[in-house]
Amino acid sequence: MRKTLGMAALAAVLAGGAQAQSTADEIAKYREMIADGNPAELFEMEGESLWKTPRGPKKATLEQCDLGQGPGVVDGAFARMPRYFADTGRVQDLESRLLTCMETLQGIPASAVVDGDWNKGERKTMDALAAYVVTHSRGQKIQLDLANPQTRRMYELGKRAFYYRSGPMDFSCSTCHGEDGKRIRLQDLPNLTHKEGAIAAWGSWPAYRVSNSQFWTMQHRLNDCFRQQRTAEPEFASEVTVALSVYMAATAQGGVLQTPGLKR
Amino acid sequence: MANPMRIRAAVKDGFTEVRVLMSHVMETGQRKDSSGALVPAHFITELTAKHNDKVVLLAQFGPSVSTNPYLSFKFQGGAKGDKIVVSWVDNKGDSRSDEALIA
Amino acid sequence: MDHKRRDTLKAGGGLGIFGLLVAAGLIKPELAEAAWNKSAFEAKNLESALAALGAGKPGDSAEVQLNTPDIAENGAVVPVGVVSKLPNTEQIAILIEKNPNLLAAKFEIPAGTAAEVQTRVKMGQTSDIYAVVKADGKFYVTKKEVKVTLGGCGG
Numbered sequence: 001m002r003k004t005l006g007m008a009a010l011a012a013v014l015a016g017g018a019q020a021q022s023t024a025d026e027i028a029k030y031r032e033m034i035a036d037g038n039p040a041e042l043f044e045m046e047g048e049s050l051w052k053t054p055r056g057p058k059k060a061t062l063e064q065c066d067l068g069q070g071p072g073v074v075d076g077a078f079a080r081m082p083r084y085f086a087d088t089g090r091v092q093d094l095e096s097r098l099l100t101c102m103e104t105l106q107g108i109p110a111s112a113v114v115d116g117d118w119n120k121g122e123r124k125t126m127d128a129l130a131a132y133v134v135t136h137s138r139g140q141k142i143q144l145d146l147a148n149p150q151t152r153r154m155y156e157l158g159k160r161a162f163y164y165r166s167g168p169m170d171f172s173c174s175t176c177h178g179e180d181g182k183r184i185r186l187q188d189l190p191n192l193t194h195k196e197g198a199i200a201a202w203g204s205w206p207a208y209r210v211s212n213s214q215f216w217t218m219q220h221r222l223n224d225c226f227r228q229q230r231t232a233e234p235e236f237a238s239e240v241t242v243a244l245s246v247y248m249a250a251t252a253q254g255g256v257l258q259t260p261g262l263k264r
Numbered sequence: 265m266a267n268p269m270r271i272r273a274a275v276k277d278g279f280t281e282v283r284v285l286m287s288h289v290m291e292t293g294q295r296k297d298s299s300g301a302l303v304p305a306h307f308i309t310e311l312t313a314k315h316n317d318k319v320v321l322l323a324q325f326g327p328s329v330s331t332n333p334y335l336s337f338k339f340q341g342g343a344k345g346d347k348i349v350v351s352w353v354d355n356k357g358d359s360r361s362d363e364a365l366i367a
Numbered sequence: 368m369d370h371k372r373r374d375t376l377k378a379g380g381g382l383g384i385f386g387l388l389v390a391a392g393l394i395k396p397e398l399a400e401a402a403w404n405k406s407a408f409e410a411k412n413l414e415s416a417l418a419a420l421g422a423g424k425p426g427d428s429a430e431v432q433l434n435t436p437d438i439a440e441n442g443a444v445v446p447v448g449v450v451s452k453l454p455n456t457e458q459i460a461i462l463i464e465k466n467p468n469l470l471a472a473k474f475e476i477p478a479g480t481a482a483e484v485q486t487r488v489k490m491g492q493t494s495d496i497y498a499v500v501k502a503d504g505k506f507y508v509t510k511k512e513v514k515v516t517l518g519g520c521g522g
Contacts, residue, residue, distance in 0.1 A: 030436035322475035
């Protein structure tokens with residue numbers, strides 16, 4: 001340890017900021033050490049079991065759920081989401097599409113999730129289902145259908161929402177996520193306006209968070225960003241949240257998904 | 265209610281490497297809830313891993329093992345298709361036993 | 368889910384998992400001696416933890432290696448790997464000096480199992496981590512400091 005500190009001190013004399021770099025290297029090593037054996041796998045297992053379990057008033061499974069690749073096709077579905085669905089006439093992200101499937105196939109009303117609390121009841125079910133679906137797009141390229149006019153419209157809406165300032169602190173998403181090199185404490189913040197940052201973010205959510213042992217969907221992640229802006233929290237799976245996801249995913253187009261992720 | 269474990273086992277260079285993820289709160293007994301009341305300790309105390317019928321690892325945990333515990337170890341021998349069984353008990357008497365085949 | 372099996376295990380009451388396995392003839396009794404070591408897990412300082420493990424004053428050994436990051440971003444999940452190159456390693460214990468209870472985990476290594484385990488522990492603050500190894504009836508120790516940027520025992 002003394003050696004490390006000595007070297008860091010020397011480096012700090014030679015070049016300011018070198019110590020921060022060595023800390024970042026050590027944290028990168030820490031993240032690498034915990035990457036194998038992501039507890040998100042436990043949620044994925046639960047999700048797979050829930051997917052195949054008859055539930056709701058209709059006592060049906062989700063095995064006929066159409067995530068865009070045809071009924072029952074899970075593999076690669078998340079890599080192409082959000083996408084436009086003709087049957088609902090809407091662009092849907094994974095969570096809003098799962099709501100559709102739960103409602104139509106199982107008879108579970110969307111309100112059970114939309115009006116619910118995080119980490120409880122059907123919202124918790126949603127976490128596990130999302131973990132299951134995204135695992136089956138891990139390693140695949142993000143490929144949104146940007147030729148679709150509805151998806152284009154949502155992209156433009158998402159971009160506007162990203163730069164829209166609100167709340168008592170007059171923050172927008174771009175306040176924290178619109179420039180390189182920003183961080184909160186030791187946590188680096190991705191620049192979501194560039195491909196690299198967007199891939200780092202969109203490509204690693206949903207994720208297991210070691211700080212609270214919870215699995216968070218992108219809906220949960222986005223909601224918490226709004227909460228931290230001290231502004232009105234969006235409704236679960238509302239248009240603005242889907243639009244922001246389209247903006248992020250489109251910016252990350254072509255990047256490889258590492259879902260589900262593992263976060264601090 | 266205890267959820268299933270994820271057990272992965274694979275043969276490499278004459279050893280079988282076993283990786284286990286357990287679903288457990290691993291509550292330390294030192295934490296307070298939002299009303300200020302102490303959350304009682306709840307954690308896995310003992311774990312055993314077997315290859316076919318032979319014990320290949322015994323472990324005892326305290327509450328400072330992380331939530332949703334991870335464990336990896338390796339033993340000599342083992343062949344593709346052999347059965348690995350991992351069982352645990354916690355301090356409240358709950359238990360769980362799951363198995364996997366060596367890949 | 369297999370409720371019946373769990374009920375069966377529960378019905379065993381105070382025997383604990385190893386007692387039950389012995390009762391079922393699944394493991395040899397000598398392995399079952401290791402009932403959960405309450406006094407070791409409740410020890411509040413290094414000396415009493417080592418005493419409860421029967422380790423006394425273990426000698427330093429370079430043959431025992433601790434694999435941890437130098438900095439843990441979150442104390443809730445700190446990866447710890449221990450490798451012992453000592454012949455006939457029978458037991459590995461992981462202790463966190465500044466945790467309220469030092470002993471985090473203890474492993475019995477039967478013949479044929481590598482003296483190499485990895486797990487993850489919680490750390491309340493920056494602390495030395497000790498790996499205590501029993502080999503050929505003797506105890507050895509190595510330690511390493513891990514800095515914690517955010518404590519892992521709060522809400």
